[in-house]
Amino acid sequence: MDKSLEKQLAGWLRLQKGACGPYLKLSMMLGIANGVALVVQAWLLATMLQGLIIDNLPRQQFVPHFIAFAALILLRGALAWGREKVGFVAGRRLRGTLRAAVLDKLSRLGPAWVNGKPAGAWASIVLEQVEDLQDFYGRYLPQMALAGFIPLIILGCTFPLNWAAGLILLTTAPLIPLFMILVGMGAADANRKHFTALQQLSGHFMDRLKALPTLKLFYRAAAEERAIAKASEDFRERTMAVLRLAFLSSAVLEFFAAVSIAVVAVYFGFSYLGELNFGHYGVPISLFTGMFVLIMAPEFYQPLRDLGAHYHAKAQAIGAAESLMALLEAPEPLSQGNEMLSASLVSIEARDLQVLSMDGQSLVGPLSFTLQAGEKLALVGPSGAGKSSLLNALLGFLPYTGSLKVNGVELQQLAPTSWRQRLAWLGQNPQLFHGSIADNVRFGRPELDDAAIWALLEQAKIADFVRSQPEGLAHRVQEFSGGLSVGQAQRIALARALARNAELYLLDEPSASLDSQNEQWVLDALWQAMQHCSCLMVTHRLDQLDRMDRVLVLDHGQLVQEGRFAELAQQPGLLATMLAQLPLALSLDDVAGGAQA
Template structure:
């Protein structure tokens, strides 16, 4: 990983620690308190040993010391427990805030952005990668402070007793963080590759799982099984690379910690044997001094060893932060506006409108058009002409250049959430969630009563299906509409859309995946509901355009024709060529006659 990028990610992680609140500081405070109690505990134990072994004092003289020592053991255990609880709470608060920020960002970016990655990849970011921030805030950041405070406290106690011992501690202390850094240099990059492999595996697996019936139908299950096995093996290898680094780091730190303590023990051993005579302040080294410093020596290196063992948490967090920072810093399709949508019927005017992708590439345009109140418009054209991009920009899911006015106010200055309340949307792939039918119908409209729900179910011609269920409106639906036919799912989605009673409906081929009977039911329900509303509908059914006021024909991102069915069918151009290619070879005169009979607007 590039060093400048790694520094950016580390800084981004530190900038988020405000979400932990006071719990992060409280965790450090409890850790310092634990270190201070350890010093007192070491002093009590060294005093008892020196008195019993050197001064031949009776054990009864140290009853208070032993009692305090036992009390300190319990107190340290309590402080350690409290620190674990506080540290976990700090990480939990951070994860909650980051997850809320990620979900809010995805909501603002919209489906045009989200469809750029498989659903499994987003699940990996929202779940695994955010979870992997826990140890960085709960353990690594507090331990960084403790790795400075606790050794400093011990040095302040050691130097007044023996400067040589203090010097040994001071000189050997940097060895542990130095080798920690050397061993962990590649850890962040290894974790980044591991997260990348996890995203690919999650996305690949979830997409194949959803398409399992289709794969079996076309005898592709075995081939996809091999592909998943290959992706799993790549993920296993990268996971093992991360674990190798983590275990190597722990082994190196334990080795240098043990060597440093051994040097200190050798110094005191030779001093007691009379081979070394330096380090003291004019008086011989007592057993108390040696025992006190040797008891504290492992605890002097312990915070540094703990920091090393938690170093992989930093590398893990940096690997996770790359995708999170990229997502949270992604440019949003529309600026955050606060202007209320003007009251009254909606009139939309576009002039030299260019629809852009999230990275600034022109998807459609320049376009100039007007959508009048209650006007019904059919949007037709070959695949890739830019029809869906036009709907996405009206929904606020894509950025644009030029002018797009809603009742005279630029769209990017409107309150986008309020604007979407004025729109009803229905696509060809309905999204239903795990829950009851009522829960799905009330999505975003919790105020709807059961009576109103039955009304819209009847409008969508799906009330008979719901009445046939034992639980009625409480009938459970599986994830992605499991347990429903395509037609039933589409009509339930239609009922949900109609219940919104939006003045403008945006429809993206709502009948494309239906059989002829369900298609007729959906279209009939739509036209009945659209009598007093506007509509912009992408459709491939050119033989069913007799009820629209106007037809817009798109090709290569531009509107090449606009007009009624009757006028366009008599005009040489793309629309006429598309009519000639209809599978049923519908007569142009029949379509024109149907338009005249139903009173189509010219």
């Protein structure tokens, strides 16, 4: 990974620590308190050994020392438990805050942006990658503070007793973080590749799982099984590479810590044998000094060793932060304006409007048109003409340039909530959620009672089906509208749209994939609901255009025709060409004649 990028990601991670609240600092304070208790414990033990072995003092004199020593053991255990508990709470708060931020960001970015990645990739970001930040905030950041404070406390106690031992500790201490950095240089890059492979595997597996019936029908199940096996093997290799770095880092740290402690022990051993006579300020070296320093020597390196053990948590967090930072800092298609819409029917005015993709590519336009209050406007054109992109821009899911005004106010200046509360949207692929039929209908309108829901179901011509179910309104809708036909799902989605009491209906092929009976029910309910509302409908069903006030014809992102259907049907142009290609059951004259009638 590029060093500048790694530094940027590490800085971004530190900016998020405010979400941990006071628990992060409390974890550090508990760790420092544990270190101070350790120094006192070592002093008590060294004092008792000096008095009992060298000074031959009575054991009763050290009873208070022993009681204090035992109490410190219990206190240190409680402090260690408290530090782990508080560190976990800090990480949990951070994860909750970050997950909420990710979900809010995805809702603001909208489906046009979210569809750029498979659902499994988003699941990996929201679940695994956020989860992998736990140890960074719960352990690594507090341990960084302890790795600085506790060795300083121990050095402050060691130098007054023996400057040589203090110098050995001070000289050898940098070896551990130095080799920790050297060994861990590739850890962040390995973790980043690991998360990339995890996203790919998650997205690949979920997409294939959803398409399993189609794969079986076309005899592609075996080929996709081999592809999933290959992706799984790639993920396994990357996971083992990360683990290999973690184990190597721990082994190197343990080796250099053991060597450093051995140097301190050798110094005191030769000093007691009389071979070394320096470091003790001219005073005979005592058992107390040697025992105190030797007891403290492992604890001097322990915070650095723990930091090294948690270093993979930093590398793991940096690998996870790349996708999270890119998501949370992605530009939003609809800025968070604060102007509210006036209480009147919705009108739209577009001038030199150009709809862009999330990466800045032009999808539609420039084009200019108007939708008057209460007017019904149809968008037609061949596939890929930009009709759905225009709807996504109106919904605030795609960025645009030029002017797009709603009731005279630029869309970018409107509060998104105020704007979307005035809308009802119905697409060709209804999205129902796992839950009861009542929950799906009152989605966004929790105040609706059962009587209001039944009225909406009657209007959508789906009440008879709901009554036929043993649980009625409590009938459960499975994932991906499981247990319902396409027509039933579309009519439940229609009831949900009708519950909005909207002033503008945005319809994207609402009758696509429906049989003639379901299509007639859906359209009749829509026309009845839209009598006093504005409507912009995308449709390929040219035989439905006689009900619309005006028609906009798009081709390759450009507005090529505009006017009343009866007029455009008789003029040379794209609409007449499309009408000529209708099935033989409907001729151009039939459609145009029906429009005039």
